[in-house]
Amino acid sequence: MMRSAKKELINKTARALFAAGGVSVLIVIILILIFLFKETIPVFSGAEITGKNSISVSSKIIGASISERGNLISYVFQGGLSLVDRNGANINRFDLPEKILSAEFKKNTLLVADADKIYLYDYRYVSDGSASLDSNAELISLFQCPMPKGMKTAVVSSKDDTSVDIIYYGDKRIQLIKYSLGGNIEQVKIDTEILSVIKSAEVYFDGSLIAVSEDGRIYVIDESGNVSDVLKEDGISAFGMLTGKRGFVVADLSGNISVFSSSNREGSSSFHKIHKIESSGKKVTSIFLSDKDRTFAVIYEDGSMRLYYSTTEKLLLEINDINGNMLISGNGKNLLSYGSKLHLYDIKNNHPDISFKALFGKIWYEGYSEPAYVWQSTGGADDFEPKYSLMPLIFGTVKGSLFALLFAVPLALCGALFMNQFMHPDLQRLIKPAVEIMAGLPSVIIGFLGGLWLAPVLEQYLPGILLGLVITPVAVIFAGHLVEKFFTRSGGEIYGKEIFIILPVIVLVFGTSIMFSNEISTVVFNGDFKDFFFTKTGTPYDQRNAIVVGFAMGFAVIPVIFSLAEDALSFVPREIIAGSLALGLSRWQTVSGVVLKAAKSGIVSAVMIGFGRAVGETMIVLMATGNTPLMSLSPFNGFRTLSANIAVELPETAVGSSPYRILFLSALILFIFTFAINILTGFIRGNMRKESK
Amino acid sequence: MKKVLLLALSGLVLSTGLFSQNVSVDGAIPSYSKKSGISGSLNSIGSDSLINLMAFWSEGFKKSYPGVKFQIEGKGSSTAPPALIEGSAQFGPMSRKMKSSEIEAFVKKYGYKPTEIVVAIDTLAVFVSKDNPLKSLSLPQIDAIFSKTRNSKYAKEITLWNQIGLSGAYSNKPISLYGRNSASGTYGYFKEHALYKGDFKNTVKEQPGSASVVQGVEKDKFAIGYSGFGYKTSGVKAIAIAPTEGAAAVEATYANALSGKYPLSRHLYIYVNKAPGKAVDPAVKEFIAYILSKEGQEIVVKDGYFPLTANMAKQQLDKLK
Known part of the structure; x- marks a missing residue:
């Protein structure tokens, strides 16, 4: 009698143990699955605005900049530059020339122009070493020189410790001049005439200049000054070079946005339209690009803004009532719009580079001669275009x-x-x-x-x-x-x-x-x-x-x-x-x-x-x-x-x-x-x- | 499994011959003087190119300080920043500079930038099998061999040996490509400098370690591959490289690496976490001091890399003050 009861007990325990084992295996598998899903799902979420600060400014803003991590804002007005924190509290103020016509910030530089002169400054955000964020800024005057004859606009194209390259363009003439810092010796690298009125220009990765004209032509000017007329669009209203300088964004008069890049075929570069984003029916007034990745902001004439990512052609974000221009902070987590007022947006935009098409479809990458399935997830530099085809x-x-x-x-x-x-x-x-x-x-x-x-x-x-x-x-x-x-x-x-x-x-x-x-x-x-x-x-x-x-x-x-x-x-x-x-x-x-x-x-x-x-x-x-x-x-x-x-x-x-x-x-x-x-x-x-x- | 792999690979490396150039350490670099009371356990996670150096340094260091324990992992430079950020290692050896995104991630956690110490000079070599008659290539040619984007603007893609002037047994033979995996600093450095930031061809065989690149080239008569010069064996030869098309080709020698004439030379780094104004852990400081001493730099030479000059070594040491 005792023995059978014992047997019963053993049987029951064994059965319970087996059942528990089986169930726990099942639970573990389900947990793994949940974990994998949890780690994966954020990839497919778009960008969103998580906060907004508005700062009133008394004078008209000519140019502005935002620190890499979005906590400091600088803006240029007639005769000066103000550095404020994200709530608008003053931190520092620098003097600039009166009667400024334009002020342009680019990585650690500020270029200011008045009617006949340009002023170049080294401008950078600094941290006092104790905190994780930049806490102040430094403005150092590098040099000033007269605007070359017939030129209307000056843009810094690159700067290192010893020299700076500046692009000048007027109606039909374009120049690229290299200045040695300290000695202020100038060397004209490119000086050439173009047939139509230049709208905007930037340096391409190989050292050539890309210039676009209002009537829709895209010119490439190589380092020896030879001009080739490579593409014709239906008028151009805005232009910008993507980070890495391997591709550029162009908006035509009807509001279509295209991304162009060149590929090397048998010795000569040929340019292709690698991405096209259909018009939303509104005219584009300007394009602002991120330094961090291939995100860019498109500003429309009605004051609205759309944020796109070039590789995936993904619409990330839309804001309706920005006033004027739009900057993207260095870490991609803040947007700053400036015009009569400053608006600082905090955005969450963690995975702009991933879409269903990026993972499973053919994509035309910068520098490629055709769309392709490519896996090449990292590069040596930050400005690399990641390729994630599975x-x-x-x-x-x-x-x-x-x-x-x-x-x-x-x-x-x-x-x-x-x-x-x-x-x-x-x-x-x-x-x-x-x-x-x-x-x-x-x-x-x-x-x-x-x-x-x-x-x-x-x-x-x-x-x-x-x-x-x-x-x-x-x-x-x-x-x-x-x-x-x-x-x-x-x-x-x-x-x-x-x-x-x-x-x-x-x-x-x-x-x-x-x-x-x-x-x-x-x-x-x-x-x-x-x-x-x-x-x-x-x-x-x-x-x-x-x-x-x-x-x-x-x-x-x-x-x-x-x-x-x-x-x-x-x-x-x-x-x-x-x-x-x-x-x-x-x-x-x-x-x-x-x-x-x-x-x-x-x-x-x-x-x-x-x-x-x-x-x-x-x-x-x-x-x-x-x-x-x-x-x-x-x-x-x-x-x-x-x-x-x-x-x-x-x-x-x-x-x-x-x-x-x-x-x-x-x-x-x-x-x-x-x-x-x-x-x-x-x-x-x-x-x-x-x-x- | 990874560990077994590394063990097997480093075994292969240790058995390979060291290169024959006569490089000696700058006489002005002082000998290491022993301090007292140094102990603790030190972890290093990072570059595979630096794993042997780290192992030799740690052995040498332990002779002075038997109480110090070392754990060294080398899976690629990109593994160093996450390890430093998580605090799982005090040393992050890297064969390239940290990218700004990696520095940013570090700053986010600690509020200051990681400290970069240059510990040796490395030259990246392009290897072919020892019987291969090829003597030199220009950088644009290397780009046309390895890259599908050809950012150097070299006219034609190079896929066959006769396109770079070989004949006989090599004519009309396809070039077989070997390289490092994407976690390595070597991969990133080569991509940036030899490929002009372009993309690798899909046919480049990505090997998990520098030694297996050399192994692959050794066993494959029609192969070409890149890895650190220190991994050269008697079965392969490093070719001279011309910085531009038509320029004179430069051998990978110490003098050419120091003067910057050799286009693919780079610094090797160890990153440490040092708060500004505060002293680092004495064991960490002494280890770096050892690396930058005469003894440490002699190990650099022994392992096939190039040593720092006295001036450079002093500059690096000052970073920890």
Whole structure:
């Protein structure tokens, strides 16, 4: 009596423990999913205004600037410059010339012009070292000089410690002058005439000048002063150079906004319209650009403003009642509008660079000759245009997995079938654990060997190995036939141990074909397979290619498929097999007609789970391929997978940044991928079971 | 797993031969003098290019101070700023300068900028297999080989060896490209200076470490790859580089790196967290002092990098005062 109660208790506890285990696994999976979603979702949110301060100013504002972190504002009025904090409290005041016509701030410089002179200052925000924010500003006069004859506007194009470049333009003439600081020596770099009235001009990344005219022409003036008329728009109302100086924004008279960039084709640059944002029906008066990224503010004639991001063409934010001009702070978190009043907006704009199209669509990037799927998430400098297309990575993941399966499925399934149905039990006891040990090999070792040992070997003996892959199975079938004919008929001692005859055949045939690799090359491929392949297809043979990964990753996937398929075969009731044999079917007929049919669902799920394993595999791909984000079907070049990409890039990304969230998104995609495979496996299995009943 | 990988890679590096140039440390750099009462545990997270140097320095440092414990990780320069910000490391070795966005993130947490110490001079080399007859390339040619945007305005994309003048076994053979992964400072530096801020071709094989770039080039007859000069082995050779098309090619020597004639030389940095007006932890300060001493700079030479001049070393040391 006591004993059965105890048993009951044990049973109950065990059941509860199992249930708790199962439920907690489920909970953990759901939590992971929630975590991934939580890290990913902010990517798709737009920008929003989180605060607004208005500051009244008594005099008319000619020019303004905002400190990098948005806590200090400077504005120029007739005869002076005021520095105020975000609530309008005065911090500092500097004297400037009277009768100013324009005042323009650019990175650490202030250029002021009156009717006939320009004044250049070094103007920068400084912190006293104790606080995290800038707390004051310094104004140092660098030099003043008369405005060159016939010129109306002066713009600083670049400045370093020793020199400053200034662009001047008048109606139809443009100049670029370099001044040495200290000595004030000037050197005219460009001085040239243009046919139409210049609206605005900026320096391009290669040192040439881009000038746009009111009648819609875009001119490029190279460093020797040659003018080329590269594009014609329907009139131009506003113009601005994007950060990095590799692309520029132009608004036409009907309000369409276009982004242009050049690509280098056969030695000469050709300009393309890489982005187009359709007109909202209003005329654009000016464009202001961010120094931080490719965000720009478009001001319309009715006083409204729209914030766009160039790469994604995404409309981030719209404000209706700004008055006048709009500046974007250095960290991109503040907007300052100035005119008769100052308005300071705090904005949240964390991921302007990501949109559905940026991740999954073709985008025309700056400097490219056509739209493309590109993954290149970082550069050496801040003004780099990040390229976040996940398509090459998804493609690589699928390509790598398929090549692994191509290698693993025939070997694993045939191996499992042979071992389970034909092999001697003594050998079975040896082989099964051996394959399981294979599963225990760390994938980093497989990857290391794949990249540094297998890749060069494969390159050297490729024709032989390919031939071996074709003729070895044929030789095996032939040898099997001979074994059947000469050994089993007589006594049957060989039963289950055919492998000892077949194995030498495999080694011999495969070995011979590899030995004659060079001869095959010479005869069939005209000397060298790699050259042959390159001249026939135009794609070069790459040492770290999909075949290498197929072998290496296949090696990791084989034990998974083998074990699961073998289990499925073991579950086929012996009575069915015995019945089939008793009815006079041969062993092969029994295996192909009865056993395989009965184990079909298990075998399919073994393959699917093997696929799932290959999709998530990281280390092998990381080490054995070149992680090249290509989208090419060629078996002889590499790829980059989602998982390897996460491993390579996650350590470097700042928490909460766009690349960080995209890596989480790719983790989510991987998760959904494997999840979908598992569901599909279950579904197929269920269907097949129903069928076989 | 990453650790195993690093271990395997650094094993490979240690077994490689050091380069043969006779560079000696500036005699004006003083020897290190031992202080008393230095102990504690020091962490360093950052550049893979600097991992061997850090390991050698820490060994040398521990001879004077057996009580000091070191933990050194090297996965790429971009891992240094997050580690410094989170406080998980006192040293952030980097093979490039911090970007303004990284400095900004640091300032946001601490209210001041991180302190940058130059510890060695490195030259980035472009490697080919040792049997390759190629002697030199111009920077625009390198751009045309590695980049798809060709910001240098080189006329044509270069994909075949005969396009840069090789014949015989090399004619009509495609160039196989090797490079570093994007977390590394080497990647960023090469992109900015050799690619003129352009984009890498998709076919550049991104290797997780500088040593595996050299390994890849060694095993691939038709390969070209870039990594730190200190990783050179006997199986590869570094080619001379001309700064512009038509200019004379410059070898990667100490004199050329110091004078700035070699176009791909750079400083190696260690970033530390030092509040203005306050002294840093004595162990941190002594370690930097050791690196900038005669002994520390001799290790730099031993590991295949170029040492600082006495003047530079003093300037760096003053930053911690």
